[in-house]
Amino acid sequence: MFSRVVLRNSAALSNVVLRTAGPSIAAAPKMCLLHTSNQKSMPYKMPEHGGKVRLGFIPEEWLQMFYGKTGVTGPYMFGFGLVMYLINKEIYIFGPETVHATVAIGLLVYTIKKFGPSIAAYADRQREADLVQAYSSKNAELANLAEAIEGEKKEQWRLEGRSHLFDAKRENIQMQLELEYRERLQQVANSVKGRLDYQVDVESLRRRMEQQNMVQWIEENVLKSITPQQETAILDKCLTDLKGLAKA
Numbered sequence: 001m002f003s004r005v006v007l008r009n010s011a012a013l014s015n016v017v018l019r020t021a022g023p024s025i026a027a028a029p030k031m032c033l034l035h036t037s038n039q040k041s042m043p044y045k046m047p048e049h050g051g052k053v054r055l056g057f058i059p060e061e062w063l064q065m066f067y068g069k070t071g072v073t074g075p076y077m078f079g080f081g082l083v084m085y086l087i088n089k090e091i092y093i094f095g096p097e098t099v100h101a102t103v104a105i106g107l108l109v110y111t112i113k114k115f116g117p118s119i120a121a122y123a124d125r126q127r128e129a130d131l132v133q134a135y136s137s138k139n140a141e142l143a144n145l146a147e148a149i150e151g152e153k154k155e156q157w158r159l160e161g162r163s164h165l166f167d168a169k170r171e172n173i174q175m176q177l178e179l180e181y182r183e184r185l186q187q188v189a190n191s192v193k194g195r196l197d198y199q200v201d202v203e204s205l206r207r208r209m210e211q212q213n214m215v216q217w218i219e220e221n222v223l224k225s226i227t228p229q230q231e232t233a234i235l236d237k238c239l240t241d242l243k244g245l246a247k248a
Contacts, residue, residue, distance in 0.1 A: 052060035066075040086092040226234075
């Protein structure tokens with residue numbers, strides 16, 4: 001009798017759930033977002049904490065899906081009816097494995113409750129250390145990239161100033177050419193001046209030699225034209241003039 005009631009209730013509850021689960025399929029993508037979404041629809045930042053669960057393994061979203069259709073007790077009645085259906089139809093048969101599974105599950109729950117927080121804390125510390133190392137590597141890489149960018153900007157700035165450098169070098173070369181040209185002009189002028197001075201000196205020497213020769217020739221001729229009597233008369237005349245000047 002009890003099995004019939006359980007079977008009838010579970011079948012009725014299953015029919016209700018199957019009829020009412022159709023409109024709530026829209027909530028399914030939210031539950032399986034992690035499995036069906038592509039990379040573009042993934043959230044920018046993954047949640048740091050897991051979602052809420054009931055009884056340690058039932059997601060809260062599954063229960064919330066039943067609340068709008070069956071009320072608060074709907075999920076629990078569905079689970080109870082499903083278990084009774086499996087047991088009544090001998091789909092699931094109790095045996096030694098059930099005891100072993102119960103003990104294993106109890107031991108697992110105890111282990112999770114006992115050592116779970118410490119393991120979670122250790123995992124969080126390890127994650128924080130990995131994050132710190134990752135962020136330090138990232139910051140170092142960003143610093144290196146920023147330094148490389150600054151160096152590239154400086155090289156571009158130097159490349160832009162290359163035209164000014166070339167202009168300065170071009171002007172410097174032009175100034176050197178102008179200086180060399182003027183030095184050579186000065187050398188030519190000095191050479192021409194030296195040649196002209198030589199010609200002037202030669203002409204001056206020639207004139208001086210001609211004057212000296214002419215004076216010497218005139219003196220010789222004058223001396224040759226003077227006789228001894230004229231020389232004596234001139235000396236007497238000079239003496240007379242000197243005496244006259246002395247008396248005056």
